[in-house]
Amino acid sequence: MSKKDYYPVQDKTPTKSFWDSENDPFRQFRSTPELPSSTDLVIVGSGFSGSSVSYYLSQYDSPPSCLMLEARDLCSGATGRNGGHCKPEYYQHEEYFNSRYGAKGSADIANFEFKNLQAVKELIETNQIDCDFVLSRAFNVEVTKSGAESAKKNYEMFLKNPYMTMKHDLFWVDGKQAEGVTEVNGALSAVSYTTGQLWPYKLMKALLKIALKHPSNFLNVQSHTLVKDVETLSDGSFVVHTNRGDVKTKKVVLCTNAYTPALQKELNSRIVPVKGTVAHIVPLDENYRKTSVGPYLNNSYIITPEGDYEYLINRPDGSVIVGGAEEVFGHDVEAWIDNYDDTTLFNHPVQSYYERFMSRIFRSWESTKTAVDYLWTGVMGYTFDSLPFVGEVPGESNKFVSAGFHGHGMPRAQ
Structure with a gap:
C-alpha cells in the first residue's frame, strides 16, 4: 500500500454502519481546538486496540501525557464496522496451529482468547458499561x-x-x-x-470517556486528524506529521490495523x-x-x-x-x-x-x-498466519504496533 493511495480513502466518508445509527456527536470529539506541540505518547487509531491502550493507562495514578489521533470519526475503522462478535476460535485451526507451533503454542492462542472473553465481560461489568453486551x-x-x-x-x-x-x-x-x-x-x-x-462503538466510547475523566487530564483525543508520517529523530524520539500540524513525542503506538503499512513500510504485504x-x-x-x-x-x-x-x-x-x-x-x-x-x-x-x-x-x-x-x-x-503483529517494532525503540487482526480482533485486542 502506498501513502499516495492511503490518503484519499482516509479523507472520505465511509459507508454508514449500523453501529453509527444513533449519530452520536462524540464521534467528532476533539479535546482541544489545536494539537499540542509535544506529548509523551501518541496513539494512532481509536478502535479496540487504541481505546484499550488509553483505558489501561488511565488505571495508573500518574499516566504519561497521551495524544490519540484518528483520521476520521472516532472508532470508524474495523472495530466500528464489524459484526459485533466477541467470539473466540478454539478448535477450528488446531491442525494448522499445532503443525506450526506445537500443542503448547496452539493452546496458548486458544487459551488467550478464552481468558480474553472473560476479561471483556469483567471490564464491562466492573465499569457498568452499557454496550448491549450478551454472553x-x-x-x-x-x-x-x-x-x-x-x-x-x-x-x-x-x-x-x-x-x-x-x-x-x-x-x-x-x-x-x-x-x-x-x-x-x-x-x-x-x-x-x-x-x-456487543455494540463495539459504545464500548470504545465508554473506555475513552473513562480515560478522559482521569484527574490528570493525561489524554487528548483528536478526531479527523490524519497521520501522514512518523519520523524518527536522531535522539530516538519521534515527530508525528499530520494534516493539522506536527507533534513531537517520546513514544508511538500504531493501532491502525490494515492501514499500518502506510506508516510502517516493513509491514507492506505482511498486513x-x-x-x-x-x-x-x-x-x-x-x-x-x-x-x-x-x-x-x-x-x-x-x-x-x-x-x-x-x-x-x-x-x-x-x-x-x-x-x-x-x-x-x-x-x-x-x-x-x-x-x-x-x-x-x-x-x-x-x-x-x-x-x-x-x-x-x-x-x-x-x-x-x-x-x-x-x-x-x-x-x-x-496476515499470513492469521495472527496479529503486537509489540515493539524490531530495531525501533519506543515504537509499538497493534495491528493485523485478520478479521478476528474482538477476541484478541483487549
Whole structure:
C-alpha cells in the first residue's frame, strides 16, 4: 500500500454502519481546538486496540501525557464496522496451529482468547458499561460433507491437546440432531461454546470517556486528524506529521490495523487489507413495516458452506447483524483482496442476497419477511498466519504496533 493511495480513502466518508445509527456527536470529539506541540505518547487509531491502550493507562495514578489521533470519526475503522462478535476460535485451526507451533503454542492462542472473553465481560461489568453486551453460546455450523469432516478432525485434535483449558465449554453435535439444535437448514454438524456479542462503538466510547475523566487530564483525543508520517529523530524520539500540524513525542503506538503499512513500510504485504461487508437485517410485519417481533435466535453463528463464510448475531431488539456474503463477490478477487476502500459498497447484489438470507438459512425464519436497512463495508488487516503483529517494532525503540487482526480482533485486542 502506498501513502499516495492511503490518503484519499482516509479523507472520505465511509459507508454508514449500523453501529453509527444513533449519530452520536462524540464521534467528532476533539479535546482541544489545536494539537499540542509535544506529548509523551501518541496513539494512532481509536478502535479496540487504541481505546484499550488509553483505558489501561488511565488505571495508573500518574499516566504519561497521551495524544490519540484518528483520521476520521472516532472508532470508524474495523472495530466500528464489524459484526459485533466477541467470539473466540478454539478448535477450528488446531491442525494448522499445532503443525506450526506445537500443542503448547496452539493452546496458548486458544487459551488467550478464552481468558480474553472473560476479561471483556469483567471490564464491562466492573465499569457498568452499557454496550448491549450478551454472553451466550455460539454455533459453528457445517453444511457440507468436507466441512463437517474437517471440523471433526480439528475438534478431535483439540480434545487431545493436553494444554487446552476450556475443553469443558465445548460440545459437538451431528446427524439429525445438528439441524434440529441449530435451526440451520442442511446442517451436518456443529460445535457450541460460550461467546459474546456487543455494540463495539459504545464500548470504545465508554473506555475513552473513562480515560478522559482521569484527574490528570493525561489524554487528548483528536478526531479527523490524519497521520501522514512518523519520523524518527536522531535522539530516538519521534515527530508525528499530520494534516493539522506536527507533534513531537517520546513514544508511538500504531493501532491502525490494515492501514499500518502506510506508516510502517516493513509491514507492506505482511498486513494485507481485505474488504468485507456486513448487513443489519430487520423482520417485517404483514404490511412490510419494520417490527421487533421476529424469531429470536438464542445463539450467535458461524456458518460455512462451500466457499463461503457467514457470521451472525441476533440482537436483543429482534434484528440480526450478519456478515460475509462471499458467495456473491468472492469470485471477484480484486474487489476484496488488497482493497482498503470502505467508502463504497461492493458492485455485486449483496443487498438482495441478505434480504433472503434468514428465510433461506434458518427453519424458524422461513415464513418471516425481512429487509436490509443498513449495509456497509469494512477493511480487515489479514496476515499470513492469521495472527496479529503486537509489540515493539524490531530495531525501533519506543515504537509499538497493534495491528493485523485478520478479521478476528474482538477476541484478541483487549
